[in-house]
Structures are given as C-alpha cells and as structure tokens.
Amino acid sequence: MKIGVIGTGSVGRTMAARLAELGHSVTVGTRDPAATTARTEPDGMGNPPFATWHAEHPDVTLATFEQAARHGEIVLNATGGSGSLPALTAAGADNLRGKVLIDISNPLDFSQGFPPSLWVKDTDSLGEQIQRALPEVRVVKSLNTMAATLMADPKQLAGGDHSVFVSGNDADAKATVTTLLESLGHTDVIDLGDITTARGSEMLLPIWVRLMSALGTPIFQFKIVR
C-alpha cells in the first residue's frame, strides 16, 4: 500500500521504517526536503540528523508535505502536536481529500517545562481540530498513547499483550486502520467511538509522562483488562 508520513521526527522515522519493512511504499514529508537533508546536527529531541537515518533506510522516499500526502492512500500525521495543523495545511486538503489520516499527534505544551500540559483538552481535542480543519479527510486518532517504538513494533513488549485505541467518525476508516494496526502486531484495538473520544486518548498523556518518570522508561503500555 502507498503510505504518506507527515513529519521526520522519531515517530515519523520509526513508523516509516517499519511500514517500509512490511513492504509498503512509504514517502515521508517535510517542509523543505533539501534543508532536512542538509542538517548535520541532532534535532531538538536528540535524534540523529535525518540524513544519517535515511542512509540506513533508502527504501523510504523523502519529499515535501504535499508530495507525501499525494503519495499516500493512507497518511500518518506524525508531527509534534503544535506543528500538526500547519503541516497538514501545507500538505493540502486536495491531496488528502477522502483519504484516511491516522493522527498520532498530542497537544503537548512544554513551554512550562516537564511535565508538559495539554494546550487543548477535555471539551475539545487536537484530533477534532484536525477533523474540523479538514472535513473531507477521514481522521482516525490512534497510536498517540505509547512510545514510537511500541507503535511500530508492539510485540517487543509482553508479546503485544496491551491495548491501542481508535477514535473517528468513519467506520470504514477505523476498520482500515485496525487492519493496519494488526499488521504491525497490535492485538487489542479498542474503538472508543467518534472523533470526540480523542479527548480521552489525548488526556492519557498526563499520566503517561508521569509514568515515564516513575518507571524510568518510556517502554510501557496501557492494557485495558476486562
């Protein structure tokens, strides 16, 4: 399947590599591919320069936001939350129309340091903001409640015995995403309901960041035991 990934940070890279490994045709989008390629310093999160990563993943194509959106039958929003609406606007509503957009972002505000707060919550969510900005895109909020490495390869922790959520207004889109998630190794995909239920999964982040501190690792997951 052709997949577009919006964003070249750790989530975008980890998902792109895994999807390419599974045989998908993956194009990663960035604002300015030449500038992204030219960088020689680690990014703000300590990830190596994109070019270093790309040399190890030549099967992934680097392109503009627009080109990545146009390429994808499914598109992943793997930008940091504050960059999501600008990046998706740059990707273009025409290039995304009718497509499934898996929104992995979280509205984390680090302006006051760690732990971050959420700049939208409870009575709205970033998933809903994206759906409102792009009404003809079929937004499915998912994967935003775990570390990137577990999004892409959940079986590395407890054999995959933990949960992932989907929220969205389009049942077919959620079914498509569920199939993709299962192909990655997710075994318990829980449909929370329409896109307003993204408020629930985004509001998991405040305990997620505190659990990361308490446990000393980001490699943990929520399992809904029932």
Added chain:
Amino acid sequence: MKIGVIGTGSVGRTMAARLAELGHSVTVGTRDPAATTARTEPDGMGNPPFATWHAEHPDVTLATFEQAARHGEIVLNATGGSGSLPALTAAGADNLRGKVLIDISNPLDFSQGFPPSLWVKDTDSLGEQIQRALPEVRVVKSLNTMAATLMADPKQLAGGDHSVFVSGNDADAKATVTTLLESLGHTDVIDLGDITTARGSEMLLPIWVRLMSALGTPIFQFKIVR
C-alpha cells in the same frame, strides 16, 4: 485498624463493607445521619436507600462527618468530587490532622450531561486542592481510576492482574496506603510521585467514561504493562 469513610454513596458503601469484612472498625460519615437513615428512595445514582444497605452491614457504624474523621486512623474521601471540599471541611481539620486521607474522588462535571468533563485538570487537581485546604493532613490520591467494586475487591477481575496508582507528598503515608491496598488484593501499586501527579490519575477519567461506553461495562481496569 480504625477507618473513617466520608460519604455514603456507592464508593463509600463498597469500601466500608469490604474494610469491615477484613476486620477493620469502620465508621461511615454523612452530613446528617438521621436524614440519611430516614431516606426510603434510591439515591441519584440508583443505589438503594442507605438504611437498606445498612441493615445488611450492621458492623459498619453510621455517624457524622466529624465523628467518622475522628474515629479513623486512616480516613477515606469517598464523596463525589463536587462534595469533597465541603464534606472534608465539615469533617474538620482538627479531626483529620496528621492522619492519612485516601482521596478517591474525581472532579467530574455532569452539568453538560454524559460524558462528564473535569472541572479542575492538568495545571491543578482535586487531590491538590484537598491537600492545600488541609495542609496538615497526609493526602494520598488513589483508587479513583476504577469502579468501586474493583477498588474493594480487585481479584474479581483477572485475578487482580492490573494496576492502581498512589500520589502524595508523604512517603510514609503512601507506604501505609500501599499496605492497605495490598490487603484488599491489589498486586501492582504504582507510586506516581507527589500530589501533583494526581493530575495524571484524575485525567484518566475522560478515557475511563468512554471505555465504559465502548465496552458496555464499568468492570475493566488499566494495567501498566512493562
């Protein structure tokens, strides 16, 4: 041990019954015991009248908020979130001074219907409000992330293989609460940190209420897989 329970709703009753069953001396506090006893209609949540429940649990004493607080070596705040600060104020700072207060409440606002939103969140929490209002009480936020029946008897679901959180400023108080939780059957007690981490556990409620809808039952639990 002598335990005071503030609140006669389903959380208060379920915890009181279980703690009495385990051999503790339990006094449940209400604003007006005579009025609570006189009620013959189910409460707003559909629970049977208190007198009906009390007839089946004669080992639990009904008293005022003040008397229950005075009785307890450990005190549980089992009131609904909006009633917590008034009830604890009525219980009296003098009666609670130096004691461990297990705060089970959540700041749920049902004024706009279901699902509720939170009336305090993210940059503050109800647990912190209670700690600020009662600075000489050792507040430990816990048990607020699950159905009452699972708080009291966690082993009824998956043999107890799921998680409960504690947040508080006093390490000894958290150790006391952890021992009590383990006596109830909780097997995975996670110390999130100081009382500000109650923001994390309280902000689990938005996904909890949506999971209850999606799963069709309140009998589920969060397990932190790691």
